[in-house]
Amino acid sequence: MRWQVHSEEPLYTDPWIDVRVADVELPDGRHLDHRLIRTAPGAGAVVTDERDRVLLIWRHRFITDTWGWEIPIGKIEEGEEPVAAAAREVEEETGWRPGPLRPLIYAQPSSGLSDSEHHIFRADTARHIGPPTEPWEAERVEWVPLADVRRLIDGRDLVCGTSMNALLYVLTEAGARK
Structure with missing residues (x-):
């Protein structure tokens, strides 16, 4: 219908x-x-390391007046490819340059209200290149154990829909390999 x-x-x-x-x-x-x-589309990335940790930012969202963990994500600039935007956002928000990115998920986080679309990629490595170039994006940047994701969700320390979807998808991938 x-x-x-x-x-x-x-x-x-x-x-x-x-x-x-x-x-x-x-x-x-x-x-x-x-x-x-x-809205313009967005791109971000789930970046993990060899110790099964994920690179997350701890930030305040003034609209909901809440703090929470998120993956790095932001607007795709005019003429920019989603994968390039994801790499740029990781670098700007965290100070880490992701290794090779591959597609992870595509999400429309609020399709009943918005045409917003999020292109999320995955990298298995990253190299620290310096402090974030956009330090106002996050209070902290940390490598968080993937095993803690469910606890963070249950404790409402991870509530961003796109971050949650991407991280749970990564956890299902890990479970399928076992």
């Missing part, structure tokens, strides 16, 4: 976000004004 979109009008637009209202027809013929958010 597909909803039909008859029109879409901007409510607020700036370089970061485009809030819109769409005239949507439901399968039963009713119409409703549905709000939606259009």
Whole structure:
């Protein structure tokens, strides 16, 4: 049962976000004004090491006024390939340069409200190149044991949907290899 979109009008637009209202027809013929958010795509990475640790950032999110662990992720710049954006974001936010990146997951974290899409990659190594170039992104940068991910989720220290999806996916990969 597909909803039909008859029109879409901007409510607020700036370089970061485009809030819109769409005239949507439901399968039963009713119409409703549905709000939606259009954003640039994002890219990030799960970077692990030989000791089964994952590179995470501890940061504050002012919108929810909460602290939590996240993988490095950010906006894909105009003309930039997702894999290049993921590598850049890891470096900027952590000070570590990831080894070869390979696709891990593609996510639409809030498809009922936004067209946001996240391209997440995986690296098995990283090399420290210096302090983060965007130190305002995180309070701390740490290598956290992958085995702690479930505890972090249960304790609400890891609540970011994309980070959670990617890390749980990595854990299922590890479990499948055993």
